[in-house]
Amino acid sequence: MPKLAIFLALLGLCLEVAPIAASTSTSGITGAASRDYVLWYRNYDSPAIRALVELALEKTPEYGDSRVIRSEELSQGRVLRELADGQSRLVDIANVATSAEREEFLTAIPFPVDGGLLGFRVCVVLPQSLPKFADIKNLDDFRASQIWIGQGSHWPDTPVLEANGIPVVTHSRYEILFGMLRNERFDCFARGVSEVLYDLEMEQDPNLVIEPNLLIAYPMPSYLFVGPDDQETAHRLQLGIERAIHDGSFSEFLKRYYSRAVKELNLSQRRVIALENPYLSEESRYIGRSTLENLRRRLEILSR
Structure with a gap:
C-alpha cells in the first residue's frame, strides 16, 4: 500500500477510534536549536491551521523549541514562489x-x-442572488444556470471549475474577491466549508449570506507545504501529525475546529454537485477520491 494510502487510513481511523500507542523516540536529533517558523499570514490568521502547525511542533520537542510567526501579507502565488x-x-x-x-x-x-x-464548498452570495440557485439539482443544472463563481487566480480550484464547464472570475487577492461579489462581478464566492464561517466573521457584512442547499464537491486535499530543500521542517511536521493521529489529539483538533461548520452549514442535508479534478497527482487523487466516497460518513462523525 502506498505510504499516502496508509496515512489516509490513519486519518480515517483518527475520527472513529480511541487513541492508540505510538512511538515517541527522540533519537537522531541532539542539541537542536530553537527556531522560528514563518507561517503564511492567511494560515496564521486562521485559528485552525495555526493550531495544527503548533500541534505538530509541540509533538516533536526533540527538534528544539519553536515559535510560529506571521508572514508578510503575500498573495498565494507569491508565497509559492x-x-x-x-x-x-x-x-x-x-x-x-x-x-x-x-x-x-x-x-x-x-x-x-x-x-x-476543503474540496467541499458552499456559495457565499448576495441575498438577491438566492433565486438563481433554487432549482439546481445536479451539475447540468449548475452549468445551465450560467452562475459565475469567484476564485483566486492562483488557486488550483479555478482550473478545476473551468474543466467542469463552470465559468469563473478571478483576482489575485482573496480580500478583493469579497468586494467583487458585493459589486456583482460574479454570483458565488465558493468557499471551503472549513473556512467559510471564519471568513464571514471577519467580513462582518450582513449582506453576505451562505446559500443553504448546495454542496459543491471535488477531490482537493489541502496540505502543508515547505520549500523543496527544507527536509527537516517537512520531517518535523509529518512526524508531529503522525504522533497526533496516534495519540488522538488530531481527532480532537478536527472536532474542535470543524464540527461546528458541519453542523451549522447542515452539510448532511445538502444536494451534492460532484466535480472531477484532473489536476491531482496519482496519490493525491486517491486521497481526494476516498474523501468524496466517505463524505457522508465523515459528516456524520463530525456532527456528533
Whole structure:
C-alpha cells in the first residue's frame, strides 16, 4: 500500500477510534536549536491551521523549541514562489490546496489538514442572488444556470471549475474577491466549508449570506507545504501529525475546529454537485477520491 494510502487510513481511523500507542523516540536529533517558523499570514490568521502547525511542533520537542510567526501579507502565488526559491525567509510553511504541479516543485506534508473538507464548498452570495440557485439539482443544472463563481487566480480550484464547464472570475487577492461579489462581478464566492464561517466573521457584512442547499464537491486535499530543500521542517511536521493521529489529539483538533461548520452549514442535508479534478497527482487523487466516497460518513462523525 502506498505510504499516502496508509496515512489516509490513519486519518480515517483518527475520527472513529480511541487513541492508540505510538512511538515517541527522540533519537537522531541532539542539541537542536530553537527556531522560528514563518507561517503564511492567511494560515496564521486562521485559528485552525495555526493550531495544527503548533500541534505538530509541540509533538516533536526533540527538534528544539519553536515559535510560529506571521508572514508578510503575500498573495498565494507569491508565497509559492518564495517557498520554491529555497533561499527566502519570507515564509517557511504554507497550507494550500494541492496539485500535481505544486507537489513537483515544493515539498508536501501529505495529510489533508482539515480531514479533506476543503474540496467541499458552499456559495457565499448576495441575498438577491438566492433565486438563481433554487432549482439546481445536479451539475447540468449548475452549468445551465450560467452562475459565475469567484476564485483566486492562483488557486488550483479555478482550473478545476473551468474543466467542469463552470465559468469563473478571478483576482489575485482573496480580500478583493469579497468586494467583487458585493459589486456583482460574479454570483458565488465558493468557499471551503472549513473556512467559510471564519471568513464571514471577519467580513462582518450582513449582506453576505451562505446559500443553504448546495454542496459543491471535488477531490482537493489541502496540505502543508515547505520549500523543496527544507527536509527537516517537512520531517518535523509529518512526524508531529503522525504522533497526533496516534495519540488522538488530531481527532480532537478536527472536532474542535470543524464540527461546528458541519453542523451549522447542515452539510448532511445538502444536494451534492460532484466535480472531477484532473489536476491531482496519482496519490493525491486517491486521497481526494476516498474523501468524496466517505463524505457522508465523515459528516456524520463530525456532527456528533
